[in-house]
Amino acid sequence: MSGNAIPRRRLFQIGAVAAGASLALPAPAFAGGHKPGHGPGHEPGHEPGHSSGHEPAGGTVNGLPVPKSWKAVPFDLNEVELAPSVFTEKRDRILAYARAYPADRILSNFRTAAGLDNLGAQPPGGWDDATGNLRGHYSGHFLSMLAQAWAGTGETVFKDKLDAVVTGLRQCQDAWAEQVGDPGTPPPPATWADGGLVLNRDGEGQYVGLPDATVDGLTAATIVIRLRIDELRTWSRAFDFGVGTGVNMFLTIDTGSGPRFAITTAGSGGEQRIQSSTQLPVGEWVDLTVTLTGQVGTLYVNGVPAGVNTSMTLTPAALGAPKNNWIGRSQYGDAGLKGTVGEFHLFDRALTEAEIAAGPSAGNLVAYHFDEATGTTVADSSGRSWDAAVVTGVGGAPGPSHAGFLAAYPETQFIQLEQYVTYPAIWAPYYTCHKIMRGLLDAHTLGGNPTALAVARRMGEWVHSRLSKLPRAQLDRMWALYIAGEYGGMNEVMADLAALTGDRTFLTTAAFFDNTQLLADCVAGTDTLDGKHANQHIPQFLGYLRMFELGAGTRYRAAAANFYDMVVPHRTYAHGGTGQGEVFRKRDVIAGSIVGTTNAESCAAYNMIKVARNLFSLTPDARYFEYYEKTLVNQILASRRDADSTTDPLVTYMVPVGPGSRRGYGNTGTCCGGTGLENHTKYQDSVYFRSSRHDVLYVNMYIPSTLRWTERKVTVTQTGDYPRTPSSTLTVTGDARFELRLRVPSWAWDTFTIKVNGKRLAVRVGKDGYAAVDRHWRTRDRVEIAFPYRLHTESAIDDPTLQSLLYGPLTLVAKSDSTQTLPLPANLADVHPGDRPLTFTAPGGLTFEPFFLGDTAAYHTYLRRS
Template structure:
């Protein structure tokens, strides 16, 4: 029987058998082979007190979860595998078969290319395990085969010498950009949250290339703001959140001079935009509604490079200023940027110093040069090994961009292809990558590793420690656990293990997945401090840095402990990637210590931020997921995000909704129901099937029906918001609800076919105050965060008791005066308020 004709259950069993076989061969000589239980193809750690079920053991029934999932599955079915492989083939010197890369940050030249492909593999593996549709398995196998071909091509080049990239050229009063892959990368968050701005740049243009950019800030061609030096007529500024069709423009009609210095400026005050050439207004648009804040949190902040892949800027850059207000024409000649000011008066190197006082230095990207071959067999990436080499030399972002983060996404996708998709080649490829990683990091002293991982963004490594621990578990090779420890973020790890909160100012998603890795390492026997650090870290985030919808972070960064009201004033809150990883940490902590508090958080984040992160529209060309899901006044959600980090995690968020509904005890005498998502559990070890019916979270009730026989303790989570109203009926008879210290109500009996458990958890309106300002509140209905539909830029003021809101025009909606409140899970792009001011 071929891989492509086997059922998903047989394939997953085959994958688990291969895992067990591999681990048996790794046992000490003379030891008896020991079989171990697996979940989703991975061995169950001995430390787990609660064990989730594999994705293929739980079938989702129609609900809002399947509605969101099915829209993502349509995208997965339609997206060509050759596009996923394009960047890998190009980097390895293979034929791309004419396929374009995904785009966005995963374009043909981006420093993060390859990461989206890893997420895509994980999505396909989850989709296959969850649905059994052959198209997902076929596409998964095709991509893995292509990646193996690329890895083999790289291995054939091991030790090949390369040529260095051309140096940055400093001459004639500035930085000379060649127009051939050279550009300047500005720091992350350069324009985040700006509702007014002025950008000034001084250039000496050497060639008037159509569409080449003086500057371009954005996340790809659909969401950006740019100034081109020539659109065929003259310079033009544009800003859009919906592609070229939604672009708001300011155009000039006279071409810029070549070979002479010229100063270009753009001012935006939220209503009027003006383009200046040498201090004279050359174009204006009095109907501007978009501002830099509407772009979310763009990472592609470039001078001389285009989001669209247009021709590079061939010019000398002699100065750049960024302001947080719209300057007058008279101020343009003398004012210096208060957010960024680059003089471009360096004479060597690739660092462009910031003179604004904020220390936001920029970096010159000088092109790739001729890269060397890999240093060790097993290397696989969608770009040469250059970024990894530069990281060891402490090159900063954005000249390089988180190479080990991208490595993790690829390895995670491969391991998921093996454990969920039954593809044994994927494990071979991932193991080769792990051996290559060990070869690079094992020769570095601890001090160098610490400095690498402390670098902002450049040192971000995702969950490399997690994937290495999983590789150790799958292969039985403890060397990979040693490799996982190379990724210890030693200072933060020690702080968290000691219960010392030092999260303020740290990039949220750079650090959250590290703690999932620490838990995996602990489960492999790496020591108790790893578990202690992860548990402590979780408690520092929940609730102390958590918004009403479960999200965390402002501008992608953790803010001060217990500062919620003080961090929601912009549109750059709650990166979706951070929620994705926090859910993984909460799920893993529950496995170690079954307590309802972890799933109170999990539920809040899942039914609000995650469900709300997928637009309620169909597309086979765009995942339509959010980067941020902000909570500031009058904010909107921006959907799309092909190629971004949140576009990648978004692929996975909506294809694994069943992975935390049910847990069991290792001995099989307890069954936990954590979420009341309509689904059917096939508990093969007990010969029992349990069907959970209902329309949660749109309905406050659920019914569980048992098929089969057996004695076990059924433990039902009693949500914190339903403690007073939670009721249980067993076979039509009301039973007393005794909530244990763990937050669950238990029913222990001999179950038999036809037994029914009816659970009611009535929704009530209730408010939640922000920790640091009780007058700033949010309205919830049961687990659902309700948002006020309004584009007002100031907090709405509510004088009456919000819990007296009247029923609205549709189910689950309410009105207070003329303001409509709707669940955040409704995926639209209308303006809303997650918080209001109680007066």
Template sequence: MISRRHVLQIGAAAAIGVPATAVPRKKRVNGLPVPKSWKAVPFDLDRVTLAPSIFTEKRDRILAYARAYPADRILANFRAAAGLDTLGAEPPGGWDDATGNLRGHYSGHFLSLLAQAWAGTGEAVFKDELDYLITGLKQCQDAWAAQVGRPGTPPPPATWTSEGLELSGDGQYVGLPDATVDGLTQATVVIRLKINELRTWSRAFDFGVGPAVNMFLTVHDGTGPRFAITTSGSGGEQRIPVSTPLPVGEWVDLAVTLDGRVGVLYINGVAVGANPAMTLTPADLGAPKNNWIGRSQYGDAGLKAVVGEFHLFDRALTVGEIAGSTGNLAWYRFDETSGTTVADSSGRNWDAAVVTGAGGPPGPSHAGFLAAYPETQFIQLEQYVTYPAIWAPYYTCHKIMRGLLDAHTLTGNATALDVVRGMGEWVHSRLSKLPREQLDRMWSLYIAGEYGGMNEVLADLAALTGDRTFLTTARYFDNTRLLADCVAGTDTLDGKHANQHIPQFLGYLRLFEQGEGAGYRTAAANFFDMVVGHRTYVHGGTGQGEVFRGRDVIAGSIVGTTNAESCAAYNMLKVARNLFAHTPDARFLDYYEKTLVNQILASKRDADSTTDPLVTYMVPVGPGARRGYGNIGTCCGGTGLENHTKYQDTVYFRSARDDALYVNLFVPSTLRWAERRVTVTQAGDYPRTPSTTLTISGNARFDLRLRVPSWAGSGFAVTINGKKQRVRVGSDGYAGFERSWRTGDRVEVSFPYRLHVEPTLDDPGLHALLYGPIALVAKSASTAYLELPADLAGSVQPGPRPMTFTTGDVTFEPFFLGDTAAYHAYVRARS
């Protein structure tokens, strides 16, 4: 029987001019053509239904959030930008607020969430809301089309003087790179200013994620300057106040030192205030992206002053060192004479950007444009304006296009295809005019040049429409230097922004699948091995402070609370899944399982909320780490919406010839394999129990291929209809059982969990404890590594609750428990 969702997907084929009868069902998956290069093919989301388990528990909490979310909030920024009535709706908030340079991205993720939710559950509420959103976005795109070519006014230029950068106090400030203060447990900040007007609460600097989590130095709090750091709003500030006002019209050197216990504020080399009871450091701020000179997280008055120098150090300097030292993490001399880039002289090459305020926005350069802000950011990117003056415009474009494409392919909404096709044509109109050298420089820009999976979505658009112009457009996003390195197998990832680059490789696979060259696939395969084999933590995550660290540096990269961005895991899973389609090998699914049952499950809090998605930004692995849940409007808040509404997408694959069924994950679920007229029901409570039972309904001959996890060892056992089977594991890591299957056949699979440790590559004495695929964490608020018996796997005893273990007074629990308690993912072997 064809479901209502299948009928709509067939209708989608007709909507693009392809007769439904000409597109056999088995030749498409989730609405997209199946590439000829795939040896294994996933099933449509609506072919696999999840049974009650931890996966449905996490999913259902996100679905409750989605059901309650007002659709007009998703459209608010788009309508405002296009000059339409917002109907009184507030935007989502966070980075998707009314003024942020990333607004629109969260809305794109929300489209994908609704499409996946409808495909997975069939609940009309999700499709009804999605259809409403698509109609609203089409209205915005039409409104932009009516403004094509309307000229704008440029923003005012930065004012450079012989003394430095003069900030007007009217929307002008300096933005420093994302990871400027990430993970610092000690720091010194030095800034040289000539204040033109002593404005109350104007900031010399302010680093944070908003008014509740930040550290700042105000030049005047009503009586004098004040330094403060907080993770709980103004009421939780740890302060260093000074009662004497700063001078106006003369140079003043301000410095703050933090060593984890004592904070000191200096004016012109003299200590004028101290706080000996400080416990907060920059590391406690998480991964702040609002790192500003001259701007306040609270929206206070802008700094009106000349900025002469800025230095950042990774330790607390002595009073004698402050005057003559240059920042080893950042050193801005402000000796430029024009432009909006402030060069970093520290050696890190983390240039800052001058934000000069907004000019009058122009109309679009070509029909099809759709964004939640004018085309200005795209124009500025072509002029090499750096972050945070602009913030990843093509990244935001990708999220919107991906959401629209998901709406079309998963629900059959034909208007969504019209809108996304127009966007693709607009992208081509801009980038086709640019030389390769300019594109290369754009994509090399930190954050500003981040483009998500633009090459992937454009290649998918080409596959759907048959218009190979979109493949040409996709290739404009080649990151040529890194691409060439990965084709050659040369590892140059150290220091690169992880999630800026991971989705590029999914796009390269899409290009390979459409005949654009084998090098694309080679690059993706080599990249995967560079990350998974050499830069992955015990829970499958990667990156520190959003950045890839050195090859085989695991222990050495565990700093502060900024390990393992959730977005990076989301995209690495996509790359692993696609590589498996080309080469069905269990090693890709071993990684997939590790990341899914640890980082992804852990990234959703085990609590109900209809106003907050309660997902993580980072899932840190440092001693005494805690997970921060919430993240409305952040990048990981967006991917978090999707992570928990597509758990079924990789449980089963089929061979391209429909003669084999791959059981990749032991997730309780029901598969409807329509091509073979077979239903497979998988029962159990994985990963909480180490067994599963598959029951067949229907008669067909095929090879049932069961993944034998790398952690299972010789304990993996299979019985068919009560008869124990000999398990032969092939070179692909799967055990095959080919036979003529009949209704009622029952396959029981056991994979007993065993305790084992995983040492870090660069420090074998620092290791993690696992129970089968499940990473275990020691519950402790200590910020020093716990020292436990060297034979940790042999020394722990079963704990008071299932899947818990104890040694001494330390309790280990599964990583996937979504709480906010402090934990240790790694412990040190006692010598």
């Protein structure tokens, strides 16, 4: 990077904000900037280090106004340059992917939906394929990644691609505007008949979608389905659960020689099959049952064994956390099931032959009897209330209801959400809207593109036009719907629009997204998170914080602070992640939730560290960065594989902690594939913070980097190889007085040392968890910091004998294929350094490595210590 790249980009960003946005919000929300050449708090009579705490922060950070309520302010992405380290290694692999990815692919679905030529470009794929109900979300993340990459590197390839995508989206928005008022045609209704649900009577492409976590973690199972087949279509599915053609399990009614059950984690070539030669009847009811236990899989037709495989090694748990859980639809796009579905049951054990011969009984995991008469909801009578949804198609594509609409599909999903249509008939339309709007705002604030703000503003006006007409009770019911009502951080992006445009109407729009009951619970400090979809709710609290910062009320801040304390540490694993099967589990249940392979969704970690970061700005306390560090150097670093690819982002969906877990990398087009793009292009965003008066510099992370503190005309260069080595050196260039606050990690509380210009200082840790050095700094001043690592353990809250081994901030994992919990030596002195840096060995030859190493080998995060 050239020496003047950062200042040039900085000027460009400031100019773009000034030209494209008004910051004239009322004084309680934001206050103005400062005089050129005079940092806030340095007027006569105000000595550095003696702020009253009431002065406005002023200025901007990453293109957004700095809230008056912030006591600690991060620096712009382009003011902090990373030096070589594990962070740049992970980042550079994502940047290679970003350079190679064609802009036309990002725009493909948008152009098709708007009736424009997509130039033959293939869409991203995954959940962002040409027909998926989440298409468009990945493109929004891609915009954010490009904006962050441009801000952090100054490479024009990212800026050029960013501008090309914004231009394309504006063209699509304009094309939609020409269609305003066209109502389209409604989708065909679900057809109910005596005995069940009729699928594909007239080729409508109907199927039934089951909840995400239906088969998660099952190592034994029985699946029962009752059908009346109208047409024996080869390869049409009775059911198909998976994440595409590579990972799935299905039962087809006919392969040409009879029905077949198959399960695979390696595509069709890796299928483990149960084939039957029993031809299924047409026009008659037939019961099909599959049992899986141990290595035995059996297929029954009308209660009679019709096929068996005694060499099965795969179970539903091997599928990870499949979201495509379908009755009547194929992962491969085969012909839909044509017939009537009468019952579907799922058990967490293998039923006996006698139980199967007796006919279907209610499954203990799901039980659908298809005895509804109307609607698209299939009620679950298992007691878990895991209702399924009939996907009925979208009918004729309607035009938008208001100018400003922009999506990669018609407005249908938004209309259906207002009618309480459930997932997966619709799939989080406002979540997708948020990703697009967030990407556009990042393109404006980080990339200096004024068109991006104009497009986002029009989208915001469209959102307001829809939601302002709805009563509060309807909004509350919409946002309570599982996944269908997931809206990401729509309240945050609307608040940011208010800040950038000065139009407080958008702050009103943000309040439409209040999740009323959960918001009230969190304000009161009442923990009701158990069973709630983790990442459906975490981003809401980012929005509440932004609304508080804009003057919308203190209850929003209270809710976010209390929510954070409900998750950290009460629902946090040793690597910083949270959730099982995307769902919050009971408070203080860690040992009881590590089974299976569906712990710690990457999106949840992405958003939780953003909550911690924002709370730190309001209340500078090291405890927020204690959690931030744990999550960043373990789960986030581990979420990018240590391999090069320009065609696959190689990021994780889940980062599990159960015994013998493995990480799956890839995830193009998924939610975590999207946040995974952003995770690795903003590592510099929280290394340093400053006080609102520019008289304190916080060093939160010891990541090798260079800070250009332009307001104080100071450069701080940090060298070392954290987290691989337990030390760091800060070198100052410039001349200024300020207080340097160094975060003292809890794991180094009694070993942390500081030397200034070779002289060791006494370390006094303040109540905020920082050690302060207040002096007049001059060029070549050096601060040497040491925070020696040592082995220690972290116990599961609900089982003190189940422990993780840590070395400083690094969670260590034991490499082993075993799926049984392994022993951890009672005496840590029996754990010795290995033959490679940061590795250790224990008696019996067990090897420990840092969690952040991105490979696919099996590992154990928790071990049993007597």
